[in-house]
Amino acid sequence: MQLIWLRSDLRVHDNTALSAAMEQGPTIAVYMISPGQWLSHDDAACKVDFWLRNLSHLSKALEALNVPLLIVHAETWAQAPKALLDICQQHAVENVHVNDEYGFNEAKRDREAEDALDAAGILFSRHLDQLFFQPGSVLTKSGGYFKVFTQFRRVCYARLHYSMPTLVALPKAQAKLAIKGDVIPDTVKGFPEPTETLRSLWPAGEDEARERLNTFTDEQVHYYDQERDFPAKPGTSQLSAYLAAGVISPRQCLHAALRSNNGEFETGNSGSVTWINELLWREFYKHVLVGFPRVSRHRAFRPETEALQWRHSPTDLQAWQEGRTGLPIVDAAIRQMLETGWMHNRLRMITAMFLTKNLLIDWREGERFFMQHLIDGDLASNNGGWQWSSSTGTDASPYFRIFNPQSQSERFDPEGVFIKKWVPELAELNKRDIHNPAALKGLFGVKEYPAPIVDLKASRERALQAFKSLPQRQPETQEAG
Template identity: 55%
Template structure:
């Protein structure tokens, strides 16, 4: 073998520059590293690890069709990865390693250590960019700095994408049969319990499933995306985020599918499509921010002054929030959806995050960690960016004085209470008005708790805390 393609969060053979370049270099071996202790340190969710393993099995089948063996490196954490990868290179006479970039601080440190160890063996290292539309660091302000506000960033991205859209990376040609065989893919790893198998049908594995999902969305629901994306009772979003997070589909594939449905128009044409493209750019924005600000990987606030917020220590309130027992029906519906599906509607992510960080005044990092530990689409950059937006600590964050009222929001986005009835069934018999804020008697009758905080008083408290920061 001449080359290794090291798969990480890019579990696909199509539109994968690292794989294409490795196979162009010479006979290629694929590698994936299973690191359960490292994953636990990163709070990777059991449902997400299960999704990785299922997609790894699908990837192995796709690689088999290309005669590319898939080897598994077992390393509890990433300390041993450089040595184990170097040993694999030596055992198979590999002279080049190709991989797609990752931007978390631990991932970057792992890669730096790997490059140094491979250099000792005379093995070259090439990094590619298969997880973003534009290379982080390539979209900067007139001062050469990373954008900290989304709107001008998105404008700059659109200008770049209009003139130089991401090219399609062709599927490599099948190589000659390799002298080595693939390793077995484990169905589970130590420290991670298997999630409910119902999630397998909810989130099927493989590139074909991912492409079918985004194409079905582009052919139907995307037309109404602008008006229906904030309505949680409607299946109005793509639900492609787990596949993007694991790299089963690339952002380039998503963009090209959207453009094909919009006659090639990037920022005009059908509003649903242009709105969805904007959401792809939000994902890019958070990736670019993390690449430019390594401290975000260590959960530091983008706005240094907000590091002085006197967050409250309230374990009972936090437990009620995680259990979906806050007494705010729309909030509890979102948290229960998360626990059952490993996924939550994006509008609800904003609402539950704002209740925790503003009304409860509990450190947003506790919520960020809880999400990562339970989300099938947990992505460090997007999760951090979303939480900092809601907590008013991040780049382009919502102004601190904007605090969503969950009862008002509930009436706006779920007027008939359909979403609440599904996820908080004890309230299903209430009428469309009362279901958003049940009376004390209705709560007692349903066995549903009183609200854990007074919205007006806690809003006032949050405003005072943020105002005091200056």
């Protein structure tokens, strides 16, 4: 008997481990419920709910292949080896197949599971599935992991020219087994159910993910480079939650993008090329997790930035977390995330830079808060984005590059459409005033909306001084608008 241990690969199409298992013999599938571990990872309640809803769809898809899906419980991953071994011995499993995951805790869990199974004479087969290239295979000339994305991308491009990742065929249905699949739980203790409004924004299942991918790459991707930075426009793929849960694979995304661009990934339509670059950013951050494990253990990639004197300001942090900083674009972005489980990527950078530069609050506070609320929360991408914004990470934004939230708002939400949707108390303001309602005084002010909690100019200078005091500081340049 073969077993596929499902994790962040909740699909039957283009699933490397599933196909490999079914090629070798009769196969069963297992999914592990680990609420204690998920809580320690700050996984969002809406994300756990999304996993469960997708598991229900996956269970039906596996049933069509005559693969029963079993549910096991292990409060934390420390209990995973025994839970896995028990089910293997119960069903006479000879080989456990997994698609590799890349965080520090994930790698430790898999090593311990492999050791326990090996001691019992059970094979543990790992497969490349989440990435185009095996970590450790895209290296600098000196044999190290890349620290700069553009250099990493160049090597990936060279590899793609002669070795395009192929899609794995959907396995044929196997003979029926005398094993009944388990009922998928609707909820998990410790993770409250999200609103139906939020759920409706993120329907579960591979059909939904593939339809979104096809819709995006058929037409929208051609304008991606022009519209992706404008949060009021539907300029992004809305696939991140499905990618994070493995309901769709990066290979499927790459192939769809190539179809939209006549097989080109470096030239041709600039929207398609830009979106493929975003897939490579995702790849880059996962390679960084493997090459520099400290980043998945709440450590800065650049060690010298550990000496930064972050401010301890619970009041300012709470105002940021509640979307009442007095900076409309920041507040609108946070409120979007709290209600929908998702935030536009441009806004992730603006809100992160505001927290870490203007408020000078530790990036780890923001990283954790995002993970607790994002339906697409992904350790590698979330950490990479926060460390980029706070100038502590690999390929990070230089410390002197500090977004001005007001000018960013004027540039990327010029009519104030996005702000008016999420900060309705400002809905009556015109497109000039809505980006800086604090400039309206007296009778013209907006009483329901708070004054800014920080002066942008003074806080920028404070951040520059904090970073200048660090060793190995970088040369000065102009502020980014």
